[in-house]
Amino acid sequence: MTTTASSSSPHGGGKQRVSYFYQPDVGHFYYGPSHPMKPHRIKMAHHLILSYGLYRKMECYRSHPASPNEMSAFHSEDYINFLAKVTPDNLRGYGNQMQRFNVGEYTDCPVFDGLYEFTQLYTGASLDGAVKLNRGDCDVAVNWSGGLHHAKKSEASGFCYVNDIVLAILELLKVHARVLYIDIDVHHGDGVEEAFYCTDRVMTFSLHKYGDFFPGTGHIRDTGAREGTGYSVNAPLTSGMTDDAYERIFKPVMDEIMRVFNPGAIVLQCGADSLTGDRLGCFNLSLKGHAECVRYTKSFNVPTLVLGGGGYTIRNVARCWAYETSVLLDTELPNEIPYNDYFEYYAPDFKLHLTPEQRENMNTEASLESVRVDLLTQLKQLKGAPSVQMSEVPPDFEVVKEDANAEKERQITKEDRDGEGMNDGGAGDDNRSGRGKTKDGKGERREHEAELAG
Secondary structure, rough: OOOOOOOOOOOOOOOEEEEEEEHHHHHHHHOOOOOOOOOHHHHHHHHHHHHHHHHHHHHEEOOOOOOOHHOOOOOOOHHHHHHHHHHOOOHHHHHHHHHOOOOOOOOOEEEEEEEEHHHHHHHHHHHHHHHHOOOOOOOOEEEEEOOOOOEEEOEEEEOOOOOHHHHHHHHHHOOOOEEEEEEEOOOHHHHHHHOOOOHHHHHHHEEEEOOOOOOOOOOOOOOOOOHHHHOOEEEEOOOOOHHHHHHHHHHHHHHHHHHOOOOEEEEEEEEEEEOOOOOOOOOEEEEHHHHHHHHHOOOOOOOOEEEEEOOOOOHHHHHHHHHHHHHHHOEEEEEEOOOOOHOOOOOOOEOOOOOOOOOOOOHHHHHOOOOOOOHHHEEEEEEOOOOOOOOOOOOOOHHHHOOHHHHHHHHHHHHHHOOOOOOOOOOOOOOOOHHHHOHHHHHHOOOOOOHHOO
């Protein structure tokens, strides 16, 4: 049996050049025995991509580890320095900093062996993809190890330490006047929204479970602030979302976003915890329903960085990202999973596709229509795509060389940069109101333990 990658999208588009970024060590890190985040899922997805032969149809790269300077383009230097130094062996000496940065055994972001190296690997791959897109060397760049959307400027959150998405968007903004961020993870993309909440150069579009669910943000009325008013687009949903229901929100809103915002580049976060049967998620999407968002986004023929994200039933995460790689490559895959190093994980049926659970969709026709109408109304009120005067394009991170004067200037301005700046994801930039507002720019605490229960 063969599953087709046909599209119902009205948009055109032929074969696109796809670049794939992977670091062999990224799947070897371990959050801990009871922690739901398993980097091993990235290696499982990679082996499915290999066994299906998809690697032959794209350019594959071993990405570079991100440097402290690269990660400090968004994160504070003291936070990155802390991540570089703390280990399971010395963490007792970092008690105050662990509390300040929301890291440690009493949080959902533990200190584990190789933590800093892990952040370097997944972040470097996202930056490499952004640079490839900026140079016009590919049409789609893929990094399944990236997409850690909860991390803040000076705080870990929701299993995320370094926000590779924000860093990749900053890289894309060197060339593109406008960047669209799309998030189909079951959790709200709060870290990315917060970072760009006050600018009209980045539009964020997140579809997520809202209400007594981590991270507690993403209300439909949180639409941006200052110059960014109207450019945060939130679709708050509830449990049981089906393929059809999801598509009825995603496609019309995407059409309107592309019409009014006209982005030069897209970043698509493909968190697989919105799939049926996820350990932490509560949606009921099939692989085909989830991948339809990837297919539809691809159909607009805009340079796109495709990232991973959440996903806690790891055999299904691997299935999802391998299948979505095939969608990006316009390639059909047999439903029978080919033999690979992790074949036994896919027992008992050893099939690629998932059957949604027999459960009620708590999103009613009326609630879905209300969300759709509200978001389309929000977008129609925008006055067209914002423009920005582009000066000389800044150099890629790979070729930046600081001379002595630049280093001196950096030291002089260090205090200013570590303090509150404009649109830097700090407390002063978080103008979200009511139920979506965060505390001091650090995110409203909603523990994952509630999702793990039952």
